[in-house]
Amino acid sequence: MAAGLVISAPASGVGKTTLTLALARAWRHRGLNVQCFKSGPDYIDPAFHAAATGRASVNVDSWAMDRETIAHLVSRGVDADVVLAEGSMGLFDGVAARGVSGTGATADIAEMLGWPVVLVIDPSGQAQTAAAIAAGLRDYRPGLKLAGVVLNRVASPRHQDLVRHALNEVGIAVFGALPRHAEISLPKRHLGLVQAEEQAEIGKLIDEAARFVAEHVDLDAVLRSAASWSPQPAVNGLNVTPPGQRIALARDAAFSFVYPHMLEAWRGAGAEISTFSPLADEAPDASADVCWLPGGYPELHAGKIAANAHFRSGLRAFAETRPVHGECGGYMVLGTALTDADGVRHEMTGLLGLETSFAKRRMHLGYRLAELAAPMPGLRPGARLRGHEFHYSTIVAQPDMPLAVVHEATGAVIAETGSRRGHATGTFFHLIAEDR
Incomplete structure (x- = not known):
C-alpha cells in the first residue's frame, strides 16, 4: 500500500518543484519506489519527475478530467511506496467556473484522493505572518488535511526560530527549514522551467537538491504524515481517440x-x-x-x-x-x-x-x-x-x-x-x- 502526499504552496515560484524532486530522489536513495504526478496542465514538470524517480509521470487535472480518468491515471502508483502529487500555483488557485470535476485547483486533487498537503512556505520578508498564511490555508476548505510545512529560503537561524515558534502556536508541524541555496535553482525561460531533456546536468542537480533537503528536512516525519492509499479501480480508462493508426x-x-x-x-x-x-x-x-x-x-x-x-x-x-x-x-x-x-x-x-x-x-x-x-x-x-x-x-x-x-x-x-x-x-x- 502506497503513502500519498500533495506538495503545494501559497503561490507560484515558492519551491514546489524543487522540493518534490528532492524528496523523490532522497526517498529513492533509501530504496523506496516513488511515483510522481503533476496537478494541473503544466507539461514540463512530468519530465523532471521522471528524471528524479525513474518512473513516468503524468498530469491529473480536475478542470479537464473526470474522476474516472484521474483514478485511472493515478492507479499507476499502486506498486509504489510513496506517491507525490506536485501542485500548480497556490493550493486553491483554479478558474472561477467549475470544469468536469473541479476548478483545476491542487486542493481538488488532494481532497479527491484523500492525501494530506505539505506546504512549501517562503517567509522572505515575513516572520509570524507566514504562520497566519499557513493557518488560513489549513482552515480555508473543510475536508482538506494539512500535514505540515517546509520553510524555504530562510534568511537566518533567528528568522527560522521566529517562524517556527509562530507555526507551533497555531498547531502546524514544521518538517524543516531550507536556507537559501543557489546551486539547486532550476533554470527558467518564458514558458517555465528549461526542459529536463535540455539540461545535461539535471541528474546532478536533483542529487544535490536531495542531499540539501535531507540535511534540513525530517524525511521520516514527512513520510509518516502521508496517507495510506490504495487506488480504486477505474470503471473507464482514458477517453482519448488516437489521431490515426x-x-x-x-x-x-x-x-x-x-x-x-x-x-x-x-x-x-x-x-x-x-x-x-x-x-x-x-x-x-x-x-x-x-x-x-x-x-x-x-x-x-x-x-x-x-x-x-x-x-x-x-x-x-x-x-x-x-x-x-x-x-x-x-x-x-x-x-x-x-x-x-x-x-x-x-x-x-x-x-x-x-x-x-x-x-x-x-x-x-x-x-x-x-x-x-x-x-x-x-x-x-x-x-x-x-x-x-x-x-x-x-x-x-x-x-x-x-x-x-x-x-x-x-x-x-x-x-x-x-x-x-x-x-x-x-x-x-x-x-x-x-x-x-
Missing part, C-alpha cells in the same frame, strides 16, 4: 510539449508512434497515416526550421494526401511565417495561412473548451475538447477557415479558433481530454 510525431527541443497521458492513451488504443526531428531536417515517416506537431519552442529555432528544406518539403508532400495537425508551436510552424523576438521574419511551412510574431509579446494563458466545426485527425465535427493554452505569440494573420468555436473557462468566446486548410489543421491549445 500510424502517427508521425515531431519530437525534439522545438517540439516537445505533449502530455504524456495522451501518448500513452494513443498507444493503449493500438496506435503506433514514430518520431522525427524537424531540427535535424527530418521529414515525417512516409508510411504514417497522420502527422502531429506538438508545441514547444519553435521561436528559439525559427531560423533553423526555415532553413531545413528537407523537413519543410517532406511535410508539404505528406500533407498533400494525409492529415497534419499542429498544437501551439506546431501550429505556428504550419503557418506562413514566424517573427522572432528580434523582429526577424522566418518563412515556415505554409500549410496554413497563420502568421505569428514574438516581436511584441503578449501572454495567452488559460483553459480552453473547443467544439469542432470541422474534423481534425481522429475527431468528428461537434466533438468537445478540453485543453490549455500558454504562449506569448501575437497573431499577425489568421486567414483560413476556423477549426472550432473556442471558449475560455468562464464561457467567453475567444478569437483563437484554430485553422484548417486542405489536410492541415492547427490549434493554439494543447489537448488534454475529450468530453465523454
